[in-house]
Amino acid sequence: MTAALANWASAFTDEQAFQREQEQLGRYWTLLGVAHDLRMDGDWIRAKLGGRSVFVQRFGDRLRGFENRCAHRFFPLRNQDKGNGPVVCGFHHWRYDQEGVAVGVPMCPELFGVAPRALNARLTPVEVATCGALVFGRFQADGAGGTLEDFLGDSFPIINTITTTAGRPHVHGHPVAANWKLCVQITLDDYHIVAVHHKPHYHADADLQYPRFGMHSAHFTGHADTLESMAQACRAGTYRPDHYRIFNIFPNLAVSLFRASFRNQPHWYFNVQQFVPVAPGRCEHRGWFHRVEFLPFEGNALARFAQPWVEIVRARAVRFYQDRTAREDHETCERLQQAARRIEGWPILGSQETRIGWFEEAYAKALI
Ligand code: FES
Ligand SMILES: [Fe+2]
Known part of the structure; x- marks a missing residue:
């Protein structure tokens, strides 16, 4: 472990380290x-x-x-x-x-x-x-030069495609009594889903891809496409979703694309989450979500007319599940924050926590 990585947790409790960190991150x-x-x-x-x-x-x-x-x-x-x-x-x-x-x-x-x-x-x-x-x-x-497009790399056309919606995104979020990096890390962790979210089973490594690009990384479930092919399809306007995706953009942004099924009909949504640093042990979770229409609406005139009202109900259900997941994540982060002074050395990261190591490498580089 390098000296830079050794300081990965110092801004969790140290006000001066937090101020220094924030000053550096404002360049990104x-x-x-x-x-x-x-x-x-x-x-x-x-x-x-x-x-x-x-x-x-x-x-x-x-x-x-x-x-x-x-x-x-x-x-x-x-x-x-x-x-x-x-x-x-x-x-x-x-x-x-x-x-x-x-x-x-x-x-x-x-x-x-x-x-x-x-x-x-x-x-x-x-x-x-x-x-x-x-x-x-x-x-x-x-x-920290380069345009936003340079910075986002292949995620630029993807984020551009999935977040461009006619409607106003639904807003969500809440304060979290934990350092912003703990909240970022849990979005990079595929290992906690059974213990924290009570899922019936773990992911198999073979089902996951972790593209790494610049200071960022993504989680792809399934192998139907790659970051490059998804970016290309988004540029061409031909992308159609099939599996969950999340793009973690350094320093504190996560953009996901997920499916919500209602009456056996799949509906795709984007969810933008950001963890805004407030103090060493506090951050603000800010989020926006909205349905993404990859194809023109195909229903009849009545269904088209009813769409906005049906969507209000669907969005409520989506919000309920999102809030529950966020609460489970953030309660876990808050417990970890309470023990933050006892963090020593580098964690033991398994293959489904690989992206946490990458994130900390980017963070260490940003703070030099
Ligand atoms: S005009 Fe005086 S502080 Fe802004
Ligand atoms: Fe989680």
């Missing part, structure tokens, strides 16, 4: 929210990036991101999770344009001796890019 593309909340001109969302509060706002056809901190005296510009309206600070009414420049400053010549633009006061920018319904951001910095 991180999910900030969903495009459905940014459809109208002036829409904005608030999010966390690298331990700092940021916001993304639509200006016409462009999305812009900034640290949520006024250049005047550092007041938070956005004080709710989402909204609509110009960037005007609530403390002294400084107004910012889409470049993050203070262009409206009350009493500026009298109080500051110059016109607003001459103050050259600007917000810290956040680079923003989208993939399907997902809006990502990162602080511009040397060393």
Whole structure:
């Protein structure tokens, strides 16, 4: 084990290690929210990036991101999770344009001796890019270059395909009294399904594939396709799902595609989960799910008319099962967090926990 890997658990309990970790991770593309909340001109969302509060706002056809901190005296510009309206600070009414420049400053010549633009006061920018319904951001910095498409690699066309839906995704989530990495790790672990989720049997190794790409990895059940062939089919618009898939995107995002059967009819859903770090022993589980239609709806006119109402019922059932699974996972993470000070050395990882080792390798590299 390298010295970097030896520190894998230090930010679970150490505030300084947690701050340092967060600063480093802000350089990597991180999910900030969903495009459905940014459809109208002036829409904005608030999010966390690298331990700092940021916001993304639509200006016409462009999305812009900034640290949520006024250049005047550092007041938070956005004080709710989402909204609509110009960037005007609530403390002294400084107004910012889409470049993050203070262009409206009350009493500026009298109080500051110059016109607003001459103050050259600007917000810290956040680079923003989208993939399907997902809006990502990162602080511009040397060393973590490349576009979002480069960063996501073969998962880019896949996430683009499965999260692009006409409807507004259903929101779920809750606070978890555990470090964000424990919650990520449990999404990378195929070994806990019997003990934690009371499944009747374990996976056979032979049924699983674990594609690794860049800092990320995926779980494929079955061998009908590979990451590359799935990506190709998604690019071509010909992908049709057959088995469960989950894509774990470094640092704290998991996008899954799963089947829910109702009256013996399969319906496919995406589920986006993110574990937003709040403190060494706390994170926020944020999630969005929605049905994915891979083919045009084939039912008759009455069935088409009834679809939105039927979907409300289906989505309730999906939410019930998802919440139950998340609760089981997160109660386990919370117990582990309570014992986090007693973690020593490196865990003993079996083949169905391989991806935890890969994730920790990516984490160690990111923190160098
Ligand atoms: S702190 Fe924002 S205008 Fe003063
Ligand atoms: Fe689980």
